[in-house]
Amino acid sequence: MRALLVVTALAAAMPLRAQTVNCSSLPHPVWLEIGDTQEQLIKTLGAHLASSTAHPLTLVYHTNGSCTNVADAYAQPPNKLTVTMNYVPAGFNPATASPTCVNDIAGGHVIDVANSALFVSSCTSAPPKPANVSVVQGPIQAYTLVVPNGSSQTAITAEEAYMVFGFGNNDGFGPATPLSPWNDTAFMFTRPSTKSTLLTWVASLSVPGSDAAHTFTPAKFLGTPEPASTDVVSHVTTSTSPEKTIGLLGAEVFDANPTALKELAFQWWGQTHAYYPDSTLGAHDKKNLRDGHYAIWSPTFWIENLDAQGAPANPDADFVIQLILGQQQTLETNPLLDVVSVGLVPSCAMAVNRTVEGGPLSVFNPAPSCSCFYEANVPGGHSACATCSATTPCQSGTCRAGFCEAR
Amino acid sequence: MKAAIVALVLACAACGSSNDTTAPDSGTPDAGVGQAACVANPVTSTDILNACTDAGFVDKKPVIPNLLPDGGLPPLQ
Numbered sequence: 001m002r003a004l005l006v007v008t009a010l011a012a013a014m015p016l017r018a019q020t021v022n023c024s025s026l027p028h029p030v031w032l033e034i035g036d037t038q039e040q041l042i043k044t045l046g047a048h049l050a051s052s053t054a055h056p057l058t059l060v061y062h063t064n065g066s067c068t069n070v071a072d073a074y075a076q077p078p079n080k081l082t083v084t085m086n087y088v089p090a091g092f093n094p095a096t097a098s099p100t101c102v103n104d105i106a107g108g109h110v111i112d113v114a115n116s117a118l119f120v121s122s123c124t125s126a127p128p129k130p131a132n133v134s135v136v137q138g139p140i141q142a143y144t145l146v147v148p149n150g151s152s153q154t155a156i157t158a159e160e161a162y163m164v165f166g167f168g169n170n171d172g173f174g175p176a177t178p179l180s181p182w183n184d185t186a187f188m189f190t191r192p193s194t195k196s197t198l199l200t201w202v203a204s205l206s207v208p209g210s211d212a213a214h215t216f217t218p219a220k221f222l223g224t225p226e227p228a229s230t231d232v233v234s235h236v237t238t239s240t241s242p243e244k245t246i247g248l249l250g251a252e253v254f255d256a257n258p259t260a261l262k263e264l265a266f267q268w269w270g271q272t273h274a275y276y277p278d279s280t281l282g283a284h285d286k287k288n289l290r291d292g293h294y295a296i297w298s299p300t301f302w303i304e305n306l307d308a309q310g311a312p313a314n315p316d317a318d319f320v321i322q323l324i325l326g327q328q329q330t331l332e333t334n335p336l337l338d339v340v341s342v343g344l345v346p347s348c349a350m351a352v353n354r355t356v357e358g359g360p361l362s363v364f365n366p367a368p369s370c371s372c373f374y375e376a377n378v379p380g381g382h383s384a385c386a387t388c389s390a391t392t393p394c395q396s397g398t399c400r401a402g403f404c405e406a407r
Numbered sequence: 408m409k410a411a412i413v414a415l416v417l418a419c420a421a422c423g424s425s426n427d428t429t430a431p432d433s434g435t436p437d438a439g440v441g442q443a444a445c446v447a448n449p450v451t452s453t454d455i456l457n458a459c460t461d462a463g464f465v466d467k468k469p470v471i472p473n474l475l476p477d478g479g480l481p482p483l484q
């Protein structure tokens with residue numbers, strides 16, 4: 001009896017061994033290959049899908065560079081997912097790391113949904129788009145430059161950034177230019193050449209309308225490439241030379257680390273002032289991005305396979321994409337809330353558009369619009385729009401999700 | 408002479424702050440106030456970038472070394 005008690009006590013004291021989960025055992029799986037800027041969206045949306053009774057799904061995902069994802073989806077035959085996968089179970093807290101499953105699918109699993117966090121046309125090494133693949137534009141992703149909290153810098157212009165990332169140690173900046181202290185590639189933290197964060201900056205810092213000599217390529221973009229956004233955050237926050245330090249991030253990564261980093265306002269080519277993505281530093285409204293005062297952004301793109309008739313090959317994969325686009329409202333929660341909560345901007349909340357990476361902006365009037373809904377639901381947000389309901393119609397505009405939207 | 412002074416004052420007001428960027432020249436609550444020649448009805452991309460806004464901004468006029476003799480940016484290496 002005593003021996004049994006000792007054994008029981010020892011067993012109770014030992015840490016629980018992590019349970020091994022085979023991916024094949026997950027209920028209603030949809031397999032995705034996404035950019036790491038979109039992981040928070042997939043974790044947040046996935047938690048709602050896993051707990052849904054209306055349309056339960058398990059999102060099984062792997063993060064990779066956007067252009068790698070496009071190339072995998074466009075390959076003929078398409079490349080399959082053979083690596084260890086992450087998945088989002090019911091009851092999952094999106095603020096935590098997602099669990100992994102053993103990829104026990106013989107030969108790997110088809111990519112149901114592939115994602116690019118920049119214009120697919122920027123992925124110049126990807127194969128041509130096959131006819132049996134659909135690509136749709138999704139929410140808008142902002143990119144930003146950050147410095148340590150210990151830095152005195154508050155803004156950077158396109159001309160400065162061109163010199164910093166184009167010439168590095170030889171950019172001519174230094175003690176004589178205290179407003180532009182970035183002159184050491186060891187303290188310039190960038191991303192690898194397949195990542196949307198780097199490619200968006202590559203396009204945005206190339207001189208518009210100029211020749212190839214003034215056009216960045218990933219190879220010409222100097223700095224220290226970091227494999228993950230979290231590595232950029234770590235290196236920037238712990239830098240031994242804060243004034244010289246600068247890093248590239250998706251804006252949502254900065255939003256998640258607002259006290260550890262300082263975001264730089266950015267002044268693009270032809271602009272007279274520098275602006276943050278948001279109306280002020282610390283806000284989450286992406287006002288300047290949405291109205292065109294902050295130009296460093298790209299749409300996300302979502303790719304799925306089609307059958308011989310041109311219909312979605314996997315209806316569940318199409319369902320997930322429609323949720324992300326806000327076109328599908330049959331879940332228990334509004335999926336646009338997930339999009340908004342992770343720092344993405346639905347296209348329906350934009351007032352400007354562009355058609356190519358780093359290209360010129362144009363006025364955009366989406367129909368239907370969702371600016372009121374967006375502004376009311378960002379963290380700390382509020383909307384000045386009139387509210388409405390079935391019994392309280394709008395005096396002008398269209399009643400949608402409780403607000404009188406312009407269109 | 409008076410007209411010239413007025414024009415000079417207006418021109419300076421439209422320049423924003425000088426090279427000092429250590430303290431952000433934040434935008435004011437009134438649309439366009441404090442903004443250099445903001446565009447009221449934007450059409451082109453440059454118009455949009457410089458449209459009137461009540462959002463905060465930072466005014467920065469950096470000195471770029473190593474410019475070409477014509478003032479252009481040097482070609483990338």
